[in-house]
Amino acid sequence: MDNHAQEFAPSFHVERRNLRAFGMWLFLGSEVMFFTGFFGAYIVARSAALESIVRPLDKTLGALNTLVLITSSLTMVLAVVFSRRGDRKATGNWLAATFLLACTFMVIKTVEYSAHFREHVFPSTDIFHGFYYLLTGFHGLHVLGGMISLGILWVRNRRGDFDSHYNDPIEITGLYWHFVDLVWIFLFPGLYLL
Amino acid sequence: MSVTCVADYIHPEPTTFFRKYVWSYDHKVIGKQYLWTSLVFLMLGGTLAMLLRWQIAYPSQPVPFIGELLKNSFFFGPNGEVTSDGYLQLGAMHGLIMVFFVIIPLIVGAFGNFLIPLHIGARDVAFPLLNALSYWLYLPAGLMMFSAFFVDKGAAAAGWTAYPPLSDAAGASVSGLGMNLVLGAIFLAGFSSIVGGMNFLVTIVKLRAPGMTWSRLPLVTWAQFITAVFQTLATPMIAAGGSMLLFDRLFNSSFFIPYGLHIGAEKVANAGGGFPLLFQHIFWFYAHPAVYILILPTMGLASDIIATFARKPIFGYRAMVISMTSIMGLGFIVWGHHMFLSGLNPKMGMAFMISTVFIALPSGVKVFNWLGTLWGGAIRLKGPMLYAISFVAMFIVGGLSGIFMAATPVDIFIHDTYYIIAHFHYVVFGATLFAVFGGLTFWFPKIFGRMMNESLNKLHWFLTFLFFNLAFFPMHFLGEAGHMRRLATSTGYEFLNGMAPWNEFITLSAFALGISQIVFLYNFVYSVFFGPTAPSNPWEGNTLEWTIPNPVPHHNFDKVPTVYRGPYEYSGPEATALGKDWISQDHPPVEGVASNQH
Amino acid sequence: MSENKHEHGWGQYYLVFNALIFLTVITVSLSYFDLGGLLTSGVELVRSIKLGPVSLGFLPDIEIGHGANILVGMIVAVIKASLVLWFFMHQREEEGVNRLAFGFCVALFFLALTVFSFDFVWLKTYAFEELAQAAVGGG
Numbered sequence: 041m042d043n044h045a046q047e048f049a050p051s052f053h054v055e056r057r058n059l060r061a062f063g064m065w066l067f068l069g070s071e072v073m074f075f076t077g078f079f080g081a082y083i084v085a086r087s088a089a090l091e092s093i094v095r096p097l098d099k100t101l102g103a104l105n106t107l108v109l110i111t112s113s114l115t116m117v118l119a120v121v122f123s124r125r126g127d128r129k130a131t132g133n134w135l136a137a138t139f140l141l142a143c144t145f146m147v148i149k150t151v152e153y154s155a156h157f158r159e160h161v162f163p164s165t166d167i168f169h170g171f172y173y174l175l176t177g178f179h180g181l182h183v184l185g186g187m188i189s190l191g192i193l194w195v196r197n198r199r200g201d202f203d204s205h206y207n208d209p210i211e212i213t214g215l216y217w218h219f220v221d222l223v224w225i226f227l228f229p230g231l232y233l234l
Numbered sequence: 235m236s237v238t239c240v241a242d243y244i245h246p247e248p249t250t251f252f253r254k255y256v257w258s259y260d261h262k263v264i265g266k267q268y269l270w271t272s273l274v275f276l277m278l279g280g281t282l283a284m285l286l287r288w289q290i291a292y293p294s295q296p297v298p299f300i301g302e303l304l305k306n307s308f309f310f311g312p313n314g315e316v317t318s319d320g321y322l323q324l325g326a327m328h329g330l331i332m333v334f335f336v337i338i339p340l341i342v343g344a345f346g347n348f349l350i351p352l353h354i355g356a357r358d359v360a361f362p363l364l365n366a367l368s369y370w371l372y373l374p375a376g377l378m379m380f381s382a383f384f385v386d387k388g389a390a391a392a393g394w395t396a397y398p399p400l401s402d403a404a405g406a407s408v409s410g411l412g413m414n415l416v417l418g419a420i421f422l423a424g425f426s427s428i429v430g431g432m433n434f435l436v437t438i439v440k441l442r443a444p445g446m447t448w449s450r451l452p453l454v455t456w457a458q459f460i461t462a463v464f465q466t467l468a469t470p471m472i473a474a475g476g477s478m479l480l481f482d483r484l485f486n487s488s489f490f491i492p493y494g495l496h497i498g499a500e501k502v503a504n505a506g507g508g509f510p511l512l513f514q515h516i517f518w519f520y521a522h523p524a525v526y527i528l529i530l531p532t533m534g535l536a537s538d539i540i541a542t543f544a545r546k547p548i549f550g551y552r553a554m555v556i557s558m559t560s561i562m563g564l565g566f567i568v569w570g571h572h573m574f575l576s577g578l579n580p581k582m583g584m585a586f587m588i589s590t591v592f593i594a595l596p597s598g599v600k601v602f603n604w605l606g607t608l609w610g611g612a613i614r615l616k617g618p619m620l621y622a623i624s625f626v627a628m629f630i631v632g633g634l635s636g637i638f639m640a641a642t643p644v645d646i647f648i649h650d651t652y653y654i655i656a657h658f659h660y661v662v663f664g665a666t667l668f669a670v671f672g673g674l675t676f677w678f679p680k681i682f683g684r685m686m687n688e689s690l691n692k693l694h695w696f697l698t699f700l701f702f703n704l705a706f707f708p709m710h711f712l713g714e715a716g717h718m719r720r721l722a723t724s725t726g727y728e729f730l731n732g733m734a735p736w737n738e739f740i741t742l743s744a745f746a747l748g749i750s751q752i753v754f755l756y757n758f759v760y761s762v763f764f765g766p767t768a769p770s771n772p773w774e775g776n777t778l779e780w781t782i783p784n785p786v787p788h789h790n791f792d793k794v795p796t797v798y799r800g801p802y803e804y805s806g807p808e809a810t811a812l813g814k815d816w817i818s819q820d821h822p823p824v825e826g827v828a829s830n831q832h
Numbered sequence: 833m834s835e836n837k838h839e840h841g842w843g844q845y846y847l848v849f850n851a852l853i854f855l856t857v858i859t860v861s862l863s864y865f866d867l868g869g870l871l872t873s874g875v876e877l878v879r880s881i882k883l884g885p886v887s888l889g890f891l892p893d894i895e896i897g898h899g900a901n902i903l904v905g906m907i908v909a910v911i912k913a914s915l916v917l918w919f920f921m922h923q924r925e926e927e928g929v930n931r932l933a934f935g936f937c938v939a940l941f942f943l944a945l946t947v948f949s950f951d952f953v954w955l956k957t958y959a960f961e962e963l964a965q966a967a968v969g970g971g
Contacts, residue, residue, distance in 0.1 A: 058927060059360050059440050065930040066432045069937035070470045076941045077474020077516050080948045081489055084512050088952035092898075093507055103860050107853065114849040117920045118842065163487035167507030170487030174478065218921045225912045228856075229905040233863035234898075439929060467937055471944075515948050566940060570947075579954040582947070 057208050064212040068219050071182075075223055078178065082171045082230065093168045094234075098152060102232035105148050106224065112141035113221045120214045123197070126204030132197050135210075138217065139190045142183055149180055175227055182220050189213045245362055247788040257370070259362035261347045262786055264369050266681065268343030271369075275376055276336045277755075282328040284748050285309070289316040289324075291734075291741035293723040308383055318722035322391035323412075325720055327383070329394025330416065333528065334423045335376045337666055341531040342427075342465065343372065345673055346434055346458045348681060352779035352786070353455045355443025355795045355820075360436040368430040375422035382412040382419075390416040393720060395517060398490035398510045402482050403502045414483060417476045424469045424476070431465025434458055443778075445797035449555075450819065452777045452801040453548065456555055457534025460562045461527050468523035468566070475516035482508075489513075514576055518569035526565045528662055529629075530558065532669030533600060536622045538801075539669075539676050540604055542775045543619035544611030545815050547802040550603040557596030557603075564593040574642050575649045583642050590640035597633050601626060612805070612815075616773075617691030621672030624699050628664025632657055635710065650720070653713025659706045671695070671754065678761065679768030683784040686765060690757040697750035704743035708736050774816045777801045781818050795820035848919045852912055859908045867900035 086093060119134035156162075156169075163173040193213055196202065202210060248254040258264060288297050294315045296302060301314030309320025316324065347365065351358055359365050382389035389412040392401035401413060438459045442451075451459075478489045486504055490513045493506035541548045548554065570578055570586030578586075604626045613619065635657040639645045648654065671694075678686050712733055717724070724730040724737065771780040778795055779786075797819045803809060808824040809817040817824075875894050881887070896903075917923045923931060 059436060061926070062440060062930055062933065063361060063432055063436045065926075065933045066435055066466055067428075069933050070428050070432065070466050072470075072934070072937040072941055073467050074470035074474050076944050077471050077478070077519075079941075080516070080945050081474075081478060081508075081512055083945060084948050084952045085489070085508060087949055088509065089507065099860065099863070103856065106856050110849065110852045110856065113852075113916060113920050114845060117845050121842070121845075163481060163485040164503075164505060166505045167488055170481070170485075170489055170505075170508075173485070174481055174487070174489070178477070215921055218916050221920075222913050222916050225916065226909050229859050229863075229909050233859060234902045234905045435933075467940060509952065512948070512952070515944075515951065519944055566943065579951050581954075582951055 057211065060208045060212050061215070064215045068215065071219060075178075078171075078175055079226070079230075082175065085167055085171065089167075093166065095166065095168045097172065097232045098155070099232050101148055101152050102228050105145055106228045108141050108145045108148065109221045109224050112138050112145070113218055115141060116214050116217045120207070120210055123202055123207040123210045124204060128197060128200065128202070131202070131210070132194060135190055135194045135197060139187060139194065142187045142190065145183060146180065146187075149176065172231055175231060179220070179223055179227060182223070186213070186217050186220050189216070245358070257366060259358070259366055260788060261351050261359050261362070261365060262681075264365050265344050265346075265348030267369050268339050268347060268372070269681075271373055271376065272336050272340040272344060275331055276340070277751075278380070279328055279331040279336055280748055280751070282324050282331070284745060285316055286321065286324050286328060287741040287744045289321050289722065290724065291738040293725050309388065316722075319391060320388070321722035322393075322720070323383075323389045326390045326393050326396075327379075327416075330390065330420070331376075331379060332662070333394065333524065334420060335372075335379060337528050337662060338423075338427060338524075339372055340670055341535075341666065341673075342434075342458065342461060342527065343369070343430065345454070345531060345535060345670075345677075346430070346461075349454055349677070349779065350434055350437055350458055351441070352680075352782070352790060353452045353777055354438060354441060354446050355778050355791060355797065356437060356441040357790050357794070359433050360441055361433050364429050364433050368426045368433065371422050371426035371429070375419045375426065378415055378419040378422065382415040385411040385415065388412050395514075395521070396479065397517075398479065398482070398513050399492075399495055399497075399502075402479055402490050402510075402513075403495060403497065403504060414480060417480050417483075421473055421476050421480075424473045427465050427469050428473075431462040431469070434462040435466060438462070443794050443797055446819075447797075449552070450797055450800045452534075453537040453551070453554055454531070454534035456558060457530045457532075457537075460558045461530045463562055464523040464527050464530075464565065468520045468527075470520075471516055472520035472524075475513055475520070478516075479513065511573075511577055514573050515569070518572045519566075522569040522572065523565050525658075525661075526561055528666055530561065532625065532666045532673070533558070535673040535676075536604065536625045536669045537607075538775075538777070539618050539622040539672050540607050540626075541802045541804065542676075542773050543614045543616060543622070544608050545614070545804045546607055546611040547800070547804055547806065548603065549606030549609070550599075551800065551802065553599055554603055557599040560596045561593060564589060564596070568593055571640055571645070574645045587640055587642050591637070594633065594637050594640065597629075601630055601633070617686070617688055617695060618672045618676035618773075620692065620695045621668050621675065624695070625665050625669040625672060628660055628668055628702075631707075632660030632664055635660065648713055650718060651713035652709040652717045652719055655719050656706050656709035656713060659709075664702060664706070668698075671698070674758070676773065677779075678758075679772045679784065680779055680786065682762050682765070683768055684761050684765030685768045685772065686761040687757050690753055694750060694753040694757065697753065698747065701743050701747035701750060705740050705747050708740055712736055712740075774814070776803060776816050776819055778819055781820060798823050844919065848915050851915060855908050855912050859905055862904060862908075863901065865901075866898075867904055868895065868897040871896070871900055 115134045115137040119131050119138060122130040122134060161169055163170045189209075190213065193210055196209070245259045248258065248260070255263060258267075285297060285300070288295075294311075296314035297310070297316060301310050301316070303314075304310050305314045306312055309316055309323050311317040311320070347359070350356075387410040390396065390401070392413065396413075396417070438451075438455060478487075481487050482489055482491065482504070488504035488506050489508040490510050491502060491504045491506055491508050492510065495502045495504070495506060537548055537554065568586060568590045570582055571590040574583050574586075608623070635653065639648065639654070639657065675686050675691050678684070715729075715733060717730055717733055724733070768784055770783050773780075778791075778797070781795065782791060798821065799808070799817070799819055801819055803817055805815045806817065808821075808827045809815050811824050811827045812821075872893065872895050875891055879887075879889050879891050917934075923934070
């Protein structure tokens with residue numbers, strides 16, 4: 041591989057980190073557009089309805105989940121900072137913390153969902169719960185995807201794949217993870233509070 | 235972060251068959267995979283269209299051969315005729331397959347993959363793994379699409395637009411599992427499209443060779459760039475809309491089902507509270523940009539071909555780029571013109587009408603640029619050039635009929651008639667597929683290292699051009715006379731009876747059109763294996779792909795080229811000084827000649 | 833991207849984190865108040881104040897009801913999102929092309945939302961009112 045790369049070394053340089061970050065930002069842009077469809081539909085369904093379609097949800101669990109996700113954003117950014125410094129141990133620990141917080145989020149979500157199921161509240165119940173399951177469901181899938189990447193990163197970090205010169209996967213997973221947080225920042229007030 | 239060399243992105247040359255042809259990272263192989271797959275789908279999609287035409291011309295008569303063979307299965311009735319349910323399936327599936335599984339993969343997946351890295355002087359796309367992933371999402375999606383024909387109640391039958399509540403409410407759906415499979419396939423294909431578009435954007439922005447400035451990009455690559463923007467940013471909308479539709483279908487939510495919807499006398503089970511119109515907004519927010527995905531890349535292909543065979547610089551390169559960029563901007567704000575008759579706010583209809591008329595301007599600019607390029611050129615009327623000129627001609631017809639529809643009052647009359655069918659087939663078949671044929675014949679020597687038979691190309695061009703126009707031009711008349719689209723049998727309407735001979739004429743022309751494709755198929759497949767070996771630059775083109783030998787080595791360029799001039803410097807002072815009428819983009823500046831460097 | 837450029841103290845991240853928590857507490861607590869009602873009665877209160885000849889009685893009634901809560905909630909959410917984007921996602925030190933890519937999408941996001949809502953608010957006002965009322969009333 042190295043020989044090959046040497047043999048055909050091009051005469052110009054691109055920072056690989058920039059390449060990947062640009063790709064990730066584009067992907068996040070397309071994610072924004074994905075959620076635009078859902079948010080747009082939700083806004084329409086609410087603003088064009090003659091009487092409020094909103095049904096109360098458990099604010100406490102929602103707020104708790106918000107705190108969990110915000111904290112996980114902090115731990116993620118710390119993992120990125122330490123990986124830039126090449127501190128493998130601290131990076132691993134903060135990655136693990138992020139992963140655990142993500143798990144906590146999913147557990148709380150499960151508690152919430154099972155309470156709904158016990159009360160026989162399903163997407164078919166009314167339009168609001170349709171949106172509730174749609175938005176939180178797809179957000180949950182994104183969290184799940186993030187957890188898988190975090191797990192892989194933790195293993196790779198432990199294996200010693202990253203150092204201060206190469207931490208792109210951690211950086212771009214960080215971007216992704218903050219985006220998941222970003223979506224929740226809008227979902228929480230949109231569904232639970234307003 | 236340390237500076238890392240793109241050399242890391244050159245994957246080693248594969249040694250096993252699996253890594254070479256199946257799970258390949260090589261953009262050239264992935265391009266070929268896209269090419270073959272979408273050509274197969276093209277043939278299948280074309281067959282569906284033939285069956286549609288048969289039913290329109292000879293309602294409820296047994297389809298020869300196929301119908302007899304497949305009695306009582308798929309979309310055929312007991313005598314081997316197309317049933318009315320089957321007709322709707324055929325219509326919806328023909329549209330969906332052609333848009334999502336033929337045209338987009340063909341012009342973006344195949345041409346984009348093959349040409350972009352070669353055009354910008356890169357060794358591969360930015361993310362080879364994602365590139366492979368994009369193909370391997372597309373193929374299963376295509377198979378999933380076709381599998382819909384085999385399930386109970388058959389494939390999707392709600393039109394290619396899948397408007398709810400027809401596609402949505404449990405009782406209303408004209409099909410069961412098939413619709414779900416189709417929606418899943420669209421979701422997968424959309425994901426593949428997003429990944430591919432993102433990949434191309436990063437490649438074009440970051441991996442251009444030294445000297446390859448934005449104003450020296452070949453127009454093919456510019457067009458692919460704009461297309462990739464549409465792909466990355468508009469496709470997620472259909473993913474969202476499709477997910478909501480699936481949610482409605484699988485979990486009985488009611489995003490697109492209004493309060494109190496009755497089907498027949500029965501009230502649907504869904505709680506209601508949604509808006510069917512909302513789906514149209516979401517769908518067209520994607521699908522209008524998708525219309526530009528269907529045409530923009532071929533505008534690039536045609537520009538390259540026309541400049542090369544007219545032996546002239548492209549007329550108004552800058553105008554071309556500006557018009558494409560404004561198509562990108564305007565393309566996002568014209569989606570409402572598909573919805574004039576759907577209960578859209580009339581004031582917004584006005585706004586959409588104005589923006590739509592505006593988007594005709596850049597398209598017009600491009601037509602004049604192509605004509606200006608041809609003007610006074612030393613035209614070489616080879617096969618690819620014939621296709622490219624036909625592209626321009628057909629695009630003018632399709633574009634002009636589009637302007638009629640942009641006007642709300644006219645659209646109210648011709649909406650959902652054969653006029654619309656004529657319009658978009660002139661654009662998507664007449665323009666896009668002609669440019670695809672042009673592109674295939676033009677880049678065939680680079681893709682497969684062999685030449686196609688020129689006479690057969692010309693024969694195929696002649697037959698296709700003739701029968702295409704015979705088949706689709708009369709549809710304008712039918713549409714003006716009020717012939718509805720999506721009509722399984724026209725015999726029930728007295729005012730349509732007079733059009734039966736036209737319908738028969740169109741069907742016969744369409745069959746002739748289908749049969750003439752055998753010429754191309756034969757020529758293509760034969761030349762892939764037995765065509766004469768091609769020189770590295772058979773058309774005397776300027777762009778970088780013609781500077782490398784055939785077959786293109788795994789790493790594309792031994793040494794990454796340095797680019798000194800624009801892609802269309804035909805018959806310029808530098809070329810003349812060298813005693814020829816072309817000069818490669820990476821040819822060092824000729825001493826003592828003022829070069830036209832921009 | 834040099835290493836020094838990335839060296840921010842943790843302090844900054846903790847600050848942003850605290851701000852995010854603080855804003856979350858704010859939104860949650862505000863959701864227990866009827867801001868629209870408060871605004872209406874506040875305006876009335878101001879109107880009733882008379883300081884000799886000076887009076888603010890000309891102020892119009894403001895009744896936006898639940899809209900006030902939505903407005904404030906969304907403003908807070910936008911602030912939170914911007915904090916995450918700007919600091920946690922390092923958008924403030926990103927290249928222009930990355931800002932452009934994401935910014936363009938955000939612009940499209942607002943475009944789509946604006947046009948969709950515009951269309952449907954019209955529907956509600958002019959087209960659906962009676963029909964939908966009948967449907968809701970009739971079950």
